[in-house]
Amino acid sequence: MSSPPVNFCSVCGSKVTLRVPPGDSLPRHVCDNCSTVHYRNPLVVVGTIPEWEDQILLCRRAIEPRHGLWTLPAGFMELGETTAQAALRETMEEAKARVDLGEVFALLSVPHVDQVHVFYRARLLDREFAAGEETLEVALFRESEIPWNEIAFRTVSAALRHFYADRKAGAMRFHSGEILPLK
């Protein structure tokens, strides 16, 4: 999901102009009729790394982008939510999974798609998970079974790599960073 173009003012329906408003430093979509400035900003994607014993839950995507590839349960944060609420909601929606939410594990910027991805650690409460509407199948994977070549998003690979590196090192910690475009 990228934001739709801004040709018209969402408040009054007039044509907008792209220009730098007074006191600002970047061009914005400005309505000369009602003076509304239409800012566009990065979106927050929140998900979990659901654990069951030595396994991690992954979802195979039923939607584009990356239809058929594997991902952690995650999605766009909604208005009125905390990141923790978004993590629980997305885990329920995509994997029908109930989890105990743990610590924030990773905060990863993806500037070329205007997103910030947040992953929480989480512990599955039972094995009663199932594919949600946007998921083809849900399964548990040991480290040796992770389908590294079929992971939908680089933030998911990065979060999983940090997870297994920390587990090997014997200490889980918070990670921040960025995923830059492939050359």
Next chain:
Amino acid sequence: MSSPPVNFCSVCGSKVTLRVPPGDSLPRHVCDNCSTVHYRNPLVVVGTIPEWEDQILLCRRAIEPRHGLWTLPAGFMELGETTAQAALRETMEEAKARVDLGEVFALLSVPHVDQVHVFYRARLLDREFAAGEETLEVALFRESEIPWNEIAFRTVSAALRHFYADRKAGAMRFHSGEILPLK
């Protein structure tokens, strides 16, 4: 800054309808002319906790909301940025301050204003800071000098309290949480 109302489609200028799109679970502003769904999502505010010896840099706000109150340098993340780039930019814009960016220190959801606040630790490279356009004055404060009753935002108070508690405990760590509406 809260998002302006969505009465008209920004793509084609037609009137929008608020309804639950097929396969969705929440009402969205939908354009029946060009089929665009206009999602609205929380915004990311990024800032720093700039340190100079045993002092912290604060900015007194020259703009609403909270004109005249003190804050950490912070602001809305722009398209195309990483959270780290946003933190450096806002610190330069609001306090004309050059810093070495440290770790992410806090991730705080503020659901009633649809925001997520991210604060980085940072070390001032020199004392050549100054008020930016949105700032009345910039100053360094020791812990005993922090104007707790004149702090602009509760996420800023929370970040500062975590900072001093960690310093007292002798170990800085990452904090996540939420700021809920005052009853």
